[in-house]
Amino acid sequence: MKSNSQPIKLFLVLAFSCTSLLVSLTPVLAKPTLSSSLSDAYGGLRLRSNTKTTLAQATTFNQPPLPSGPPPGGRVRGGAKRGGCPLTKPDLTALVDFTDDKANSVINVWGQTTVEHPSWFFYVPYTKDLPYEVEFVLQDQDSNDIYRKAIALPDKAGVMRVSLPTTAPALALDKQYRWFFTINCDKEKDSPPTFVNGVIKRVELNPAAVKELQTAEPLKRYAIYAQNGIWYEALTTLAQLRQNNPQDAALQAEWRNLLNSIGLKDIAAESILSDKP
Template identity: 30%
Template sequence: MLKKTLFTIALGLTLSTDLLLTTVAAIAIPSDAISQQVSQGSQPRFTPRRRSLLRFKVPSIRGSRNLEAGAARGECSPQVISAVIPPKPATMASTDLPVQLTVSDRPTFFVNVPQTSAKQAEFLLRNQTGEKILLNKIVPVTVSKGIMSYTLPADFPGLQVGQKYSWRFSLLCDPTGGDRSGDAIASGWIQRVQPTATVATQLQTATQRQRVLIYADNGYWHDTLKTLADLRATNPSDLTLVRDWVDLLKSVGLDAIVNQPLIQLNTATAFNR
C-alpha cells in the first residue's frame, strides 16, 4: 500500500514538472515566432495601402469688382444651375470674386444643370472690363440634366496670357420669343497663365493621368477638370478615375454633384448669336 502511494506521488510530480516546463517554453517563444508558426502552410495576406486622395490647391487670385459672377434658376430650370468651380474662399472680401487659372488658350468650362427643359444654351465671353464681347455662341442642349461642358471653338483666337475674362452660360428658356428674363444663368472668371519652366517640363513628359495631378497641384482648375473628364470618357469602366473625380470635387466642397453625369455639348453645331 505504501509503495502504491509513493508511486502515485512521484507520477504527479513528474507530470507537474513537464507541464511547468512546457508553459515556460511557450512563454519564452517570441510573439513573432508564434505568428510564423500559425501562418506556416498558408499564403501571407497583404493589405493594400490606401491611395492618396486627389486634392485641388485653390489659388488666391481675385478679379476686378465690376464683373458679374453667380448662379440662378430660370423658368426652364426649377433648380439653380451653377459653374463647376471651387466656392469663394471665406477669407476673400465680399466685393472680390475668385478667378480660376488655366494654361490653355481654349479651355473647357463646366456647368452643373440639375434639371432643365431648355433646348438651347448660350455661352458668352467678355474681356476683363466687361465692355467687349469676345465670343457669343448658341449650342444645342439634348439632355435634361448633368454637368455640361463647353470648350472654346477652334475659330476663337484664344485667351491671352495674363488676361482675365468673364464668362456666362445661360439656358435659353424662350429662344424664339426673345424674352431673356427667365433664363437660368451660371458665370465665373478665368485667367490664362504661363506655367513655370519646371511645370512646363513636367507636363511635356507626363501621361494624361499624371497631368491631372500636376494641374491640381498647381491650381489649374479648368485643366484638371477637363483632363480627368476626358480620361473618364475614354475609360468608362475605370473605377479609379471615378474615385479621383469624386475626390477632386469633394476637395473643394462640391460633394453634392459628384454623381452628376458628364455631358459634352456639341460645339460643332454651335452658331453665332
Template identity: 30%
Template sequence: MQGIPWVAIAIILLTGLPSQAKFKPPGDVGKPGNRRGLATRGGECQVQGSPTLTTLVPTSNLGLAASNSPTFYWFTPINSYKYVTFNLHKVDAEDNPAELVYSAIAQLSGQAGLSSVTLPQQASSSTLSANIEYRWSVSFHCALSEPSRLVAIGWVKYVPPSPSLTNQLAVAQPQTKYDIYAEAGYWYDAVNELITANKTTPSRNLQMAWQELLESDAVQLNQLVGQ
C-alpha cells in the first residue's frame, strides 16, 4: 500500500454535545452499502460487543457537505484488529468504486469511540468536485497484506452553499453554526460543528442535541447514543 499516508485518526469520547435545530435531509435517493460493518465469523481479530463499526451517515447513506474537504466520522468499537483504512472513491454508473481519490491508514488502539478523517486541502486531487457523489469506506484489518473482513460504507456529495447561506455562516456564532447547517441539510458540516462544540464547551444541552440527532427519523443511529 505504498504512497498511502499514515494518519493519526482521533478517538473522540462524547460526553455531551448543540441546539434545537432538526436535521433536514435533502430529497436525494438513497445510496447502496451498509453503514454498519458486518464481519465474518472466526479469525484472529474480532469486535467485542455492540454496536459494531458504523459510519456516521443518515439512513439514506448519503450526506451533503458544504466544504470540498469535509471531515468523515465513524464509530470504532472495542476490537482486536490492528489497522484501519479509509478509502474515498469516485464511482461508475452502477455506483461501484471506479477511481480512488484518497486513502489513509492508521493503527488501531482497540479503544471504542468516534474516529475521524479530514480530507487534506493542500492536494486538489484529494478534494471533492462539486455535485458529484463519492463513496467512502472504513475497513478493519488484522494485517495490511490481508483483505478486510469488516467494512462500513458511506456516501458524500459536495454542494457549494448559496451566497445567502455563506453570508449567514460568516456572521454566526460558533454555537449556532450547527443549527444553520442542520436546517440547510448539510450533514457532514452539522455533525462536525456539533462534535467540535462539544469538545470546546460541553454541556447537557449539547448532549441532548446529539441524542436527538442520532435518534431522528433521518438518522436512526440510536445504538450510538452514549457511546
C-alpha cells in the first residue's frame, strides 16, 4: 500500500495544478478585444472601444455664413393646422440648420453638402393610415423642377430620410437649390398644404479635410463634416451610425447634442425610421 501512495499523490498534484491553470486562463480567453458596439455598414468599418471616450467630447457644428445674395428664407416647421392638418407636437420639422433673424422676422433655412445626390431628414408626425398626400420637390435657382417625388407616409411617426436618387440630375458645384417637403391633409385641396422648405448648396471641402476623410472611421467622418460646416453629410453619417448601433448610448447623446445645438431639442428623442420598406 505504501509503495502506491507516491504515484497517487503525484497524480493528484498534477491534476489540481492543471485545473487551476485552466481556471486562471478562462477570463483571459473570454475577454473581448472590441467593444460591444455593432459592426457599422457605412464604410464597412466598426466602432472601436474608444467610441464613448471620443464622443464624450461633444462635436460642435460650425455653422457657415449665409450665402451671398438675397437671404434664403424658408420654413423649418410646418405650422399648426395649416392645410387642414391636425395639430401635433412636435410639428412637421426639417432636420436642417437654420438661423433666426429676429430683427427682420426672417428664418433662414439652409445647409451645405459635398455630394451630388444628398439626403434630407424630416420629422413626420403623420402615419400611412391617414389619406394625406406627401411630396418632395427640388428646384434650381430659376424655380425649375429638378426632382419631384410622391412620398409614402411611414408606419409610425418619426424621422424619415428622403434621398436624391442617382437617376436624378446631380447637384452642381457652387449652385443653390431650393427643396420643399409638403403634406396636404385637405382632400378637396381648398387649403394650402403644410410644408417645410430651405436651400441647399453643394461645395468642395478643403484638400486637408478630403485627405483626412479617406482614412477616417465613420465617427471621425461625422466630426470632420460638422467642424467644416457640412450639415447634410454630418447628419447623414450620424443617423447611419445610430441606426447601425441602436443601443449605443454615446451615439444617442451625440445625436441629441447636434439637434439641441440648432434648436431642435424636441426632435432629438424621436425615432429614426428605417430606410428599408
